[in-house]
Amino acid sequence: MKNYTQLSDTELVALLKSEDNSGAFREIYNRYWGELYNTAYKRLKSYEIAEELVQDLFADLWLRRGSLNITTLLKAYLFGAMRYLIIKQIHLEMSESEYQIIAAMNNIIIDNSTEETIFVNDLYNRLQVQMDNLPTRCREVFDLSRNKHRTNKEIAHSLGITEKTVENQITRALRYLKTTLRSFLF
Known part of the structure; x- marks a missing residue:
């Protein structure tokens, strides 16, 4: 059994991509989930949503492992993806609050x-x-x-x-x- 903790990010991505290696995936997850979670929580102030975004990010990473084309450092790639998910979540929340106000007004008018x-x-x-x-x-x-x-x-x-x-x-x-x-x- 390989000791994945000794491998570089580049080696882990290569193993994940070419061999569907769950051990490599687990090591990537263990290295970065905490930092990604903290980043999401700082921006969104919700433990549940931060956890959900991190899980979505890693689920997407696993599902697309065969077609990954990471041209930057893995850490930069993951944090860029998290930034995108946070922005998407903020837009979703803003849209929902606008919708709730409009729905409340429409319901009352009816x-x-x-x-x-x-x-x-x-x-x-x-x-x-x-x-x-x-x-x-x-x-x-x-x-x-x-x-x-x-x-x-x-x-x-x-x-x-x-x-x-x-x-x-x-x-x-x-x-x-x-x-x-x-x-x-x-």
């Missing part, structure tokens, strides 16, 4: 009960208060995007900023609103 009407009005008022707490430029960009339905390109042109800055301001606003309204929605 059922015009007094309690739900009060809830919608309260939600709208809280949203307005939280939007007022955003920095001026961030609030302006968010308002143009969500209330006036302008594209990022139109917003960038009218405010004299880059599209990337527009995206960053919208992301910042959504993250802030999601955080501040989460307790109210749940």
